[in-house]
Amino acid sequence: MDDNIFTDPVGYKNWYVKHNDLYESERKLVQSFKLKNCIDLGSGPGTFHEVINGRKISIDISLLMLNEVDKSEDRILADVSDIPLRDNATDCVFISLTICFVDDVRKFIDEAMRVTKERLVACFIPRDSELGKYYEELGKRGHRYYSKARFISKKELYALLSNYNIVSVKSTLLSEKEKTYEIRYDDSGSYVCVEVSKQSS
Numbered sequence: 795m796d797d798n799i800f801t802d803p804v805g806y807k808n809w810y811v812k813h814n815d816l817y818e819s820e821r822k823l824v825q826s827f828k829l830k831n832c833i834d835l836g837s838g839p840g841t842f843h844e845v846i847n848g849r850k851i852s853i854d855i856s857l858l859m860l861n862e863v864d865k866s867e868d869r870i871l872a873d874v875s876d877i878p879l880r881d882n883a884t885d886c887v888f889i890s891l892t893i894c895f896v897d898d899v900r901k902f903i904d905e906a907m908r909v910t911k912e913r914l915v916a917c918f919i920p921r922d923s924e925l926g927k928y929y930e931e932l933g934k935r936g937h938r939y940y941s942k943a944r945f946i947s948k949k950e951l952y953a954l955l956s957n958y959n960i961v962s963v964k965s966t967l968l969s970e971k972e973k974t975y976e977i978r979y980d981d982s983g984s985y986v987c988v989e990v991s992k993q994s995s
Contacts, residue, residue, distance in 0.1 A: 800856040803839045807862070810841060819966045819975035820917070820985050821845055824890070826964060826977060827915050827989060831885040835874040835906060836892025839863060851884065853877060875902045882911040882992075889916040893951070894943040903954050910992055913961070917987040921945035925967060925984035948981050951988065959991040 800806065810817040825845035834840065837852035839862035851868040854860050860869045872878050875896055887910040896902045906914050919926045926945050933940035952960070965983030966975055981988075 800838065800854075800859050803856075803859045803862040806859070807839050807841070815975065816967060816985075817841075819977075820890075823964055823966045823977050823985065823987055824888075824915075824917065827987065829886055829888055829915060832888045833877075833879070833884050833886070833909060834888050834890075835877070835902075836889065836895065837863060837869075840867070842888070842890055843867070846888065849884070875905055877905050877909050879909045881908055883909045885912050886910055887914045889914070889918075891918060893918045894945050899946060899951075900954050907958060907990070907992065912992050914958075914990040914992075915987055916951070916990070917985060918951065919945065919984055920948045920951070920981070920986055922947045922949075923984040923986070924969060948986065955988065955990055959993065961989045961991045963988050 821842060824842050829846045831848040832846050833851045833853060834843070834846070835853050837854045838859045840852055843850050843864065851870065852860060852863045853870045853872050853874055855871070855873055857871055860871060863869050870878065874892060875898060887906045889906060893899055893902065893916065919929060921930060929940045929943065930945055933943055963981050963986065965978050965981050965986040967984040968975070968978065968982060
């Protein structure tokens with residue numbers, strides 16, 4: 795993972811302020827999972843921590859990003875593909891968008907499942923979604939963040955999760971053009987969250 799693209803935490807947070815309608819939709823979707831006692835992998839400045847209850851552990855490769863996380867929370871400077879924690883370290887693991895910035899997604903997913911005791915909630919922008927296609931095009935034009943991203947499709951993520959038990963799939967941001975932001979209980983939106991259980995079905 796290239797940490798050089800995440801050296802501007804204030805600018806990163808300002809993006810969510812500027813695009814508050816998108817953030818609110820994503821926040822409500824994350825909130826619907828009722829997360830508690832979670833590790834946030836690739837936490838950045840802790841964007842979604844207001845809707846995560848209990849203890850929160852932020853892990854990120856960027857010290858500048860971690861410095862923006864609430865000082866009352868635990869913060870670990872580390873590569874999310876090599877997590878310095880024991881197996882079953884906490885109740886849940888939360889991921890938002892980090893999937894498109896890691897070199898080996900399978901290893902990343904396996905590490906996330908190793909350290910969670912109960913479940914993983916992984917949220918991402920699929921390559922085959924409206925926003926995914928738009929962001930990929932921005933990346934080709936040299937966008938600071940998206941030029942470094944490697945978007946994957948929904949099918950690719952489900953294949954990586956095939957050894958685990960997918961409990962639920964929800965999405966939002968159905969259409970940026972039409973401002974369609976409600977939560978759907980499927981993967982038809984551009985911001986998709988997949989809940990995976992540690993326990994076998």
